[in-house]
Amino acid sequence: MTRQASPYAAVKGTKSVTLSVQSWVGAQANVAVVRYLLEHELGYRVDTVQVDEVPAWDALSQGRVDAMLEDWGHPEQEQRYVKDKKTIVPGGDLGVTGHIGWFVPKYFADAHPDVTDWRNLDKYAEEFRTAESGGKGQLMDGSPSYVTNDKALVKNLKLDYQVVFAGSEAAQITQMKQFAKEKKPFLTYWYTPQWLSRQIPMTEVKLPAYEEGCDADPEKVACAYPHTPLKKFLNQRFADEGGEAAALLKRFRWTTEQQNEVALLIADQKLSPQEAAERWVEKNEATWRKWLPAKG
Template sequence: MRRTTLTAAVAVLALTTGCGAADMTRQASPFANARGAKTVTLSVQSWVGAQANVAVARYLLEHELGYRVDTVQIDEVPAWDALSQGRVDALLEDWGHPEQEERYVDDKKTITRGGDLGVTGHIGWYVPTYLAKRHPDITDWRNLNKYAHLFRTAESGDKGQLMDGSPSYVTNDKALVKNLELDYQVVFAGSEAAQITQIKQFAKEKKPFLTYWYEPQWLFEKVPMTEVKLPPHEEGCDADPKEVACAYPHTPLQKYLNADFARDGGRAAAFLKRFRWTAEDQNEVSLMIAEQKLSPEEAAEKWVDGHASTWKRWLP
């Protein structure tokens, strides 16, 4: 969950590595950028929605187009370096990294835009809906200090806890707390998986919590949450990371391809450019991986079996 300021590890892979996994850019695939070979390497971000994209793309590349697909888990910003250098061929869910885009797409031209994923991402602060019903005014940021005592934890001390996920996600939260003069402490759960576990535990006990979270995300179906309204986002209000005092934007999520792969990748490159689905599609696969404990391949196969009219449009 990045993400514009994020990107995000409930899937089988992420359960073992965590959302804040070490930089894996050196884990180069032997198949990446292999011209003329029917091989593709996809970058996998550590949040389950991104893993759902890769699972379905991989399944169709292998079963419909006859490619061998390798995957490499890389954190958000290092993924751009790996993509530029050809260690991976494609990144299927980027939440907005304008500096990386300017450097690699516009200036170096080692990465090319792969088109819209079809999903709009949004990061925000959320409280459980059961708490919002008890205290309706808690969903206005100007009233958060009034309720800070409800969110105190051992980690936050005498301040309220604002729970974030992985430190690897780009986040404005520390700046927001400071610039909005909020009596809160940002506490990192460590990964998306750890954050989900904590949210579920709070919800089971009907405890108050305030958390950085994002849409689309399957957890909303299990734990209803209500967004806290921050000062409205306006163009440029988050240009200086230290001065941010506005809400996160709504971001159409984008795909990016290594420039050589985009030119020479044949049907695989054409397929990935045409890959486009909805938040509902992504959440359906994510839920199978995260809650039903299907492997990514099993979840992808189940989704593919039921959505032929969608994915057949992606085939070149």
């Protein structure tokens, strides 16, 4: 964990909630809006802990955080903590479907339509080459902590590419914006939903079709990423004893467009998460009012 767990987590009798927040801005948008409603509508003290994807499961199981609002699919952790240990329970769908893939900017795909088939990628390796890619084409990834099969895919599909990590979502976005400003070609690991796709239209490169189980062995992956309905998970004790807060988190469900709206305010317009949430809440009462637990 990158920050100390909240001293308020799991303190009996305290009207408080501790939320896990991942480093990408869509996850920050979820937490910002839920936090605003918990504090201003239900009177809770809310603390957040920034933690990477896999360690978040450990923190949730141990009660160091009460809820995780956006999981992109971790079947091993789900088996261990939900099915075997029963320390974590599903909190329902977020309402957003996530998809990871390889993308090129639309301006490059329009000029070179065949680039959208992975079998033609080597043809463009030289155009995608950078100082960091060691003479090969660059496949740009974000944070090394994100779910990615890219190194295995490059190896197993025998592509003349090198995976280069930008280091974080923010660093990746900065590079993508610079490439787009100069209308340069680039190939990148990317995902939807993501607010930047409004500003830099992207076209997906078709990898070999995803089939159930084709990604079971991380070393042998040679297929596309699945489309994943994003899910919420709650600490088991919190789910049972968390009162109105737990009820709100279970009922929280919004659309890709709504998440992107808040993410855009945070990442592009540089509002604080609290300011972005307040602006969205003011305009969308018909949506969030349904998430509040019914008064006894």
